[in-house]
Amino acid sequence: MAPMALALILGWCLVAASRTQHLPQPSLSLHPSQGVSLGDNVTLRCHVPLPAARVRLYKDGCLSSEKNVDKVQDTAEFFLVDIKQEDAVKYWCQYQILEPLWTSNMSDPVELRVTDHSYPPPDISLSPDECVKVGMNVTIQCQNQKYEGIVFLHKDGHSAPVQHQEPDGGGTATFTLFAVTPADSGTYRCSYRVGGCWFLFSPLGNNVTLEVTMTHAPPGTPKHPDLTGDTRGPHWNPVTAVAGGCAAAIVFILLLVVSFLLFARRQQIQRDESPGASPRSPNAVQFQVPPGDCEGLTYAELRPVTPGTCNPGPSAVPEPPIIYAEVGTGRPC
Template sequence: MASALTVLFLSCWLAGHSGAWEGREYPKPTVWVSPSRVVAVGGSVTIRCEGSYLGLEFVLPKAGHPNPQVQTVPDGTVAEFPIPSVGREDGGSYTCEYHSITDENRWSYVSDPIEIIVGDPSLPRPSISLSPTGVTAPGADVTSRCRGQSRDVRFFLHKAGDLNPPRHMDPAGDGAEFRIPTVGRQHGGSYGCSYRPRSEPFVSSQPSHPVQLVVAGEGLPHPCCPVGGEWLGAGPGGSPSAHGGFRFVSFCRKRNLSETQQVGRPEDPDGFGAVFPISTVHQENDGSYSCSYHSRSEPFAVSSPSDPVQLVVRDPSLPRPSISLSPTGVTAPGADVTIRCQGQPRDVRFFLHKAGDLNPPRHMDPAGDGAEFRIPTVGRQHGGSYGCSYRPRSEPFVSSQPSHPVQLVVAEPSYPKPSISLNPSGGVSLGGAVAVWCRGQHQGMRFVLNKEGRRFQTVDPKGLEAVFPISNVSREDRGRYNCSYHSRSGSAAASSPSDPVELVVTDPSLPRPSISLSPTGVTAPGANVTIRCQGQRRDVRFFLHKAGDLNPPRHMDPAGDGAEFRIPTVGRQHGGSYGCSYRPRSEPFVSSQPSDPVQLVVAAAPPGHQDFTYANIARLALSAMVLLIMGLILAEACYSRSREVP
């Protein structure tokens, strides 16, 4: 009977306390957002919820939405709720709770809420200003004014490093004023503002560019400028990431689009300098950085910030621009040079970089899809390697990758231009071998072979000659080459370029042309001869070659499928072996194989026959001149003798 009463009593007690045991029993979880609770449209974000036990099922409710996300974690304590492509509808207030997998009646308390704010790049960025500006004396009143272009919005004031919710205010007109009375050291920092449409309270504009509220600290001198910074680029996998760092004096703060925050700890806190490494750079690391310092005993007595340095992150998804020089090749001192940078996107700003130049790059707004940087009156100091990049106006610290470099080489008057030749000189077939020879007049020089105005190869010869071999000639090797040389210690000053030489590649797939003489047979001196070249293709140019002639071959555009080369008044010097070839107009340095040769045989003049070839005419003219001079000498002698006779 007693046992039955005991069971009845326990049953009643359990029933009376079922609300506590089946309700909130576990500690509330911790919830956080990675990488940031403010994320742009199309970006990715992950909400993480951490419990206190294993074997839990996590529930992620969103305020105003009836269907929460659920995730079971049997072997861990953390659940991840990723949002791979954030939309405006993903903004809102989230909480997290969990319960035991084995007992769904045992729940945790609800976590603190966390908000996801969706940044919409189509909303114009607001502006922010401080009054008064500059370093603020303790006790002064400061007003931060935020101004935008949209109506019916709410403005938010952010302070970097402040974990409290940002202050907000409905605007008066198109702006809002946030007053900070009686400023103290605790108010110093970097401020920015943003706004959210009232109809979409979790959609935000991009934050304004930051402003620094610096509260003067007595006895703290202005810090040195950053000793160095690195231009950081995109890392593996196409995501903007890289390794690098900054060396500042004491204390580094990031003046980013929305906040100012301490980005690292000094590696040498006992010295006068500090290094703040950024092991893996991401897009959010871009921005303008400055440094300041404070006494460890008085953390709010902050010096004024140093001059800023910019961290620009390269985005590999932005197409690489192109760059060109005008004029190309080696430039004469005093000439004007224009460097043109061209890209595909609009609404960008172009930047011109010179290798080794520590000054900020020149920048220019484009005219259309490109920008032109003019260098008037070029001197030796302008020589060097140049490249360009561009940055979207909406993201001033995000850059394209730089263009491939171009060399601005300034001619050195004391360096005579070199000579250039091909070996073999009569062209080369596809797959064959050829060498470009370049000869200068100074020892210890570096020779540069240029093709179509761009650097092709570089050689450091032991003597005066440099050889540039091309072992397996392809169609890409065809073209016009020249060479120059410069001191091995630097390439800013060089010789003027050599005269150009053309590398013509013979393509055996092009049908061989035919050649004929008219009249045929032995040709009498003084006759007119026509050499006809005929092929099977249209839109080509024919070339007439004479064996042993070092002059460039004559060329002619055909009438139909052939071309006629006329040789008027044939003389002995015209005799020889002739052949012809053709080149497609679309590929002016690709040639057919030459035709089979024909022989132009000029008959010898018979005895007493007047040969009025060019050589004989020259001989007759010389003889007549000699006779005239002798006649003048005899006449002068006779005249002098007649004057001596009494």
């Protein structure tokens, strides 16, 4: 009998778990979501994606309140009046439908952060406090006096703290901003958490203002660069630079081509002038002048022949060549 009861219970749990997976998850929001102090009123709104019969609000994991809603409502509101320290915890919501009887999963938690003005605000300091340039490291120290809760660093314009840290034994937290940029400029404040398990915070302390300036330009750099933001020269133009680079590359390639052609021509001439080279034309005739004294002269007259399309007839009589004899004067060289 006991095994059968155990099987029924397990089966019911599995069915319930499978049903919850089929229902969309609700969402919970706080109004107002920040700047809440002790004694204020807060509204928690649970948004249900399906028509629900009942919506439940859980506080710090325990059922706090539930509300029946009709089928035309998609939001259930829960009111917290005169906020107290114990209200500064996490909240969830959940909804249930009747046909069939299914229950959704829990929503994502929301944290109700409450400021307790009975605690003194922390002190804050900035180092260096002036002439901060791009790339420098900046240190912000927050002192929460005798309270040892977590210290939070806030920046104006951000809804959530930008950093948090456990203080040292003296109650001081040191935040370092590495290699700052103009985006780090702004107003900073600190707060600390005073509750052990509550989201209870001290008031924001005094502020410090960080101004990050650009580094000075090196000597010779114009003070007013052009609209492109380049500081390499007063008239530097990227289009001109690219065109100049292309022109230089083309000239370099042309020089390489000319050098290669000259080298090939020289190699061809050397092959033609080598002893074993064959004559350029089968009809070429070589003439050698016999050696003589320094004033001996030998002349040979070669009559130019104009090439034609017709061969000379048989009646053509070749003219004898004219030979110039060597004449010696008898004088020694």
